[in-house]
Amino acid sequence: MRLYNTLKRKKEEFEPLNGNKVNLYACGITAYDLCHIGHARSSVVFDILVRYLRFKGYDVTFVRNFTDIDDKIINRANETGVTATELAEKFIGEFYVDMDKLNILRADIEPKCTEHIPEMIELTQNLIEKDHAYSTPSGDVYFKVRSFDDYGKLSGRNIEDLQSGARIQPGEEKKDPLDFALWKAAKPGEPSWESPWGEGRPGWHLECSAMSEKYFELPFDIHGGGQDLSFPHHENEIAQSEAATGKEMARFWVHNGFVQINSEKMSKSLGNFFTIRDILDKFMPETLRYFLLTMHYRSPLDFSFEALEEAEKGIRRVYSALEQTGEALQKAKWSKAALPEEVLAEIESAEKGWAEAMEDDMNTAGAMGHMFTLIRLAGRIAEEKAWRKSEGGRDAWTRILEDMKEWGEVLGIFTRDPKEFLEELKLCMLERKGIEVAKVEELVAARKEARKNKDFARSDEIRDELIELGIEVKDTPQGAVWTVI
Template identity: 50%
Template sequence: MAIQLYDTLAGKKRTFVPLEDGKVRLYVCGPTVYDFAHLGHARCYVVWDVVLRHLRARGYEVKYVRNFTDVDDKIIRRGAERGEDPTALAARFADAFDEDMDALACLRPDAAPRVTGHMPEIVALIEQLVASGFAYAPGNGDVYFSVRKFPEYTRLSKRNLDDLVAGARVEPGEAKRDPLDFALWKGAKPGEPRWPSPWGEGRPGWHIECSAMTLAHLGAPIDIHAGGKDLVFPHHTNEIAQSVAAQGDGLEAERYSRYWMHNGFVQIDDEKMSKSLGNFFTVRQVLEKADGEALRFFLLGTHYRNDFNFSDTVLGEAERRLVYLYETVEKAERVAAGAAPGPATPLLARVREALDDDFNTAAVLGILAEAFTAANALADRKGKKSPEEKAALARFAEEAREVGRALGILERAPAAALVAIRDRAAARRGIDPAAVEARLAARAEARRAKDFARSDALRDELAAMGVAIMDGPSGTTWKVE
């Protein structure tokens, strides 16, 4: 089965056929780095990380580019508020973003261009647009794109041009010929970062930046351009217009990117989470309380095109499910120790089919749940395991790991993962692991002395703290209930 993906430009699922056999050029719009990444960013980049992983697993050689917008109105304002150089502020938050994405097991892109490193390319692209008549410089240092000269302007957003005109406005100081036109270059204002250009010192508009970086690192057309659905209009709409117009031959949107993909929002109380609304959680705030892999697991539980609500309750449930997965893999590997894997099961084929169908991670988690239930039943069955049963458990563990790699989960050693998740949960509940270990040591001593009343009392004391203990052949372990 070929990969089917939902193409926003077409408004339907399409069979994915790359421009070059066996190779994919993927561009994802990156963050504007004026603050720490929030959960909306986490959802976005975990989604495209799974797309990247699956494309590579299907044998494609993928060049993945994700940019940083490191000069922007928001960055300039935040720098002024904090008395910090905006370039230094953006660099600091770009580094923090990388750290947060690492914590979510997102693979690093092959290139992570920054706007400030591509000013010559941006200026050259604007010059092409001015020379071809698609852009104009009114003489005040600004340059604008003439929207009405691009006939496919509303094709991606499916919006009505008359409605856009009614909602458009000209800000004080702008010299647009038409309210729909958008800035490619902004003349320098006092105290702002600036770069030289044929129209005077200034800085680029937001939209031209991604076009220049895409063309510089991937050329045109590319295979897939992706980002959050809030970018459909105006950002991606404007990207298409300027990028296609600059090429000169034909004005079809596909001359810039063949497929356009967009992810849904994370919501709080059914309202989009965003910094501008102030109803957001940063990734770092969440990771103070929850394991990064648990957050990733939670984010994969909804199809990428759908919006969903965030809450501590559902995140906690995701963490418990992740613990269950790791416990099952650990149990299967322990019971099957030394056995060669048995025959392949339908698991990997079913997972690939779900991911081929517009990267349906929610369906994959459902398929995994079935496989893990069966593996637990087999591992927990009383009596000595036959060679065939051990082989089946060995195969399950191997296939579970492979599915995990496709999703970016289950890549840690089970024991280490369980301890890390447990300790984070303990910190969240105010439980001191050292105090737990001291009580477990005292309980073990009481059991050796056959002081079962003391042993039971210590178990009850731990239970009152919110700690469950498990006695097994390899010793006693504990977890937070």
């Protein structure tokens, strides 16, 4: 498998450091608010990376942290009249609610910052002893950026460029504007812990260095997060960990791209900020997950509700095909005929293509293209009378369903019972359109009655009324079937 390594700015062949064992650390949320679609994208990306590595047979240990003490948490807690601990616990719980709906696997280890204060103090002491950090009279501790020669190697930034825009703020006791906080002296009313420098709390960047080192021996295989974390967060993690240990921190750095809203950066000030719940109020969770896979994980993803509607059509098409193929396999008798070799070759080509797409830096968009190839092929087999009644057709359908199930488990989509999913999707679409099921059923029944009485003019009127509502009716041997369009 080839993964794009931000540190090297190129795709590299991924091989674990220790045989079959893969150690993967991803930065989690700062628990002060509901998760937005940027969190959804990052969570889905690393969920699929873990799933795919396990699919390949690797023994993966996945660590994803929670930042449960931070300026944002403290400020929000003060605004709402609760403790920082209460606020963080609330939004960690809300995180699980959202991620469970999106079919995100739980990480193997989910450390919280406040549970690892001793490790952070020890790391800070180590850096001071090695002259990579210093304490101030007020009790702050800063990392000496210029003491680490490789600073900027992840983001590609250099000290001179950073220096030109850096300033020491009034009241700060930094020796250099580039230095960043490892430990912050306690302020009145803030949560704090005892340390050699007095009461205080850890800086944001320190957390992930201390927690990843606690659970993994350095270097570990993969460190991941959103593109926005590359600098300064991940850059500072590298500086802290490597200055303290003299070892490389992580071998591969994997970052997912931004989510944009109608080609603009998502921002509360622009009024284009959407939480996961804003979206799940209108669309099914699997539709959102499917949408997030339609673009390569490193590319910017342009979100719009129109794009979600297109994703909804795609996912409905797949589940409809899975349902029809499953029903076709219930036939009792099959002729001995085989399928033409070129049909089997198409299946093999799709299987090879799916694997190649996933091996090429986890190209889920390309992989899903090969899933649609199989879905189209399943439909072609159904259209050919000789094929759909043959043992060859049966075997091809069985193989297609097995492939779709296996691939769906890796991508976390297309794993539900098709009939159940399609019924739920129908209700979701009706609710979004503000249409009651009873109203549709009433019109469909009236149309059936009109056709029974050979009142085709009335039947056509009702059909047109249904189309205006966004409902299409098809007459099948089993009766009228309606769908939302």
